[in-house]
Amino acid sequence: MPELPEVETTVRGLRPHCLDQRLAKIEIFQPRLRWPIPDAIRQLTDARIESIERRAKYILMQTSKGYMIWHLGMSGSMRILDAADPSPAHEHVKLHFSNGQSLRYIDPRRFGALLFSDGDPLQHKLIATLGPEPLSDDFNTDYLQQQCKKRATAIKQVIMDAHCVVGIGNIYACESLFLSGINPKTRANRIRKVRLQRLVDSIKQVLAQAILQGGTTLQDFTRTDGQPGYFAQSLNVYGNQGECPNCARPVKRFTQAQRSTYYCSRCQR
DNA sequence: AAAGACACCTGTCCGC
DNA sequence: TGCGGACAGGTGTCTT
Numbered sequence: 001m002p003e004l005p006e007v008e009t010t011v012r013g014l015r016p017h018c019l020d021q022r023l024a025k026i027e028i029f030q031p032r033l034r035w036p037i038p039d040a041i042r043q044l045t046d047a048r049i050e051s052i053e054r055r056a057k058y059i060l061m062q063t064s065k066g067y068m069i070w071h072l073g074m075s076g077s078m079r080i081l082d083a084a085d086p087s088p089a090h091e092h093v094k095l096h097f098s099n100g101q102s103l104r105y106i107d108p109r110r111f112g113a114l115l116f117s118d119g120d121p122l123q124h125k126l127i128a129t130l131g132p133e134p135l136s137d138d139f140n141t142d143y144l145q146q147q148c149k150k151r152a153t154a155i156k157q158v159i160m161d162a163h164c165v166v167g168i169g170n171i172y173a174c175e176s177l178f179l180s181g182i183n184p185k186t187r188a189n190r191i192r193k194v195r196l197q198r199l200v201d202s203i204k205q206v207l208a209q210a211i212l213q214g215g216t217t218l219q220d221f222t223r224t225d226g227q228p229g230y231f232a233q234s235l236n237v238y239g240n241q242g243e244c245p246n247c248a249r250p251v252k253r254f255t256q257a258q259r260s261t262y263y264c265s266r267c268q269r
Numbered sequence: 270a271a272a273g274a275c276a277c278c279t280g281t282c283c284g285c
Numbered sequence: 286t287g288c289g290g291a292c293a294g295g296t297g298t299c300t301t
Contacts, residue, residue, distance in 0.1 A: 003294060006294075032278095034277070034278095034295090057295075071295080074293070075294075075295095109279050109280080109293085109295095111296080126296090151271075153271080169295070171294060215294095220293095221294070238294095258275085
């Protein structure tokens, strides 16, 4: 489910409710997520939440006794509810706060994760080797060109590779390629610099706009207050079984690396 | 090193 | 209605 804008939306929604809260109680209903929830998480009882940051699609929750590292996988979401409110379906973790509120982690498919780090979470094995943030200056035309130079595979797979650049999943990859007029199948090492420049610009634009709209809700993504994100109405090609909004030709769909790719064969070359 | 297939899991939708 | 199959926002791991 969640790509960078959805994770960023989640982090922003969490902060006002979670910062400075003491973890009065930690309930784990289903420890079997993508990896088993480590025992160390239970030791965070009575710790205080000091900061919440995002790196790639990971949520880094700093407490006075170590970090919770969350990943929402394909179907994960977080809700802030009164601690007395009933559990939504597929609620796997419940953090009770000292003020009577609670954070619920909900994840039907259980591809998400809750990990622990007692040091710098950026040094965590899963995080340390990731590529730059797409909205940072480190992600620029020169960098992307350097990455593409050594890749003969399709450009869509390159921009979805978190070791190249983080945060771009299937939706925003399709949308960015549409905006920049690039065919998703194009081999990365055959794209000229001026077009990579357009792709970098499109990625930044799409992600920034999606964050402003609270992310994309297709099925189960909700913000921490239960509201949907509104970027779905801005999608040009993803999930579009009708016409290209630019040229009115049918949007095409095909499978690429086991993922659906949507594009316009006229507008994207 | 790069590329591709596969794994994990549940829910929903569509055609028969 | 029921059933089988395809599909869904991610990504680590294994094999080639």
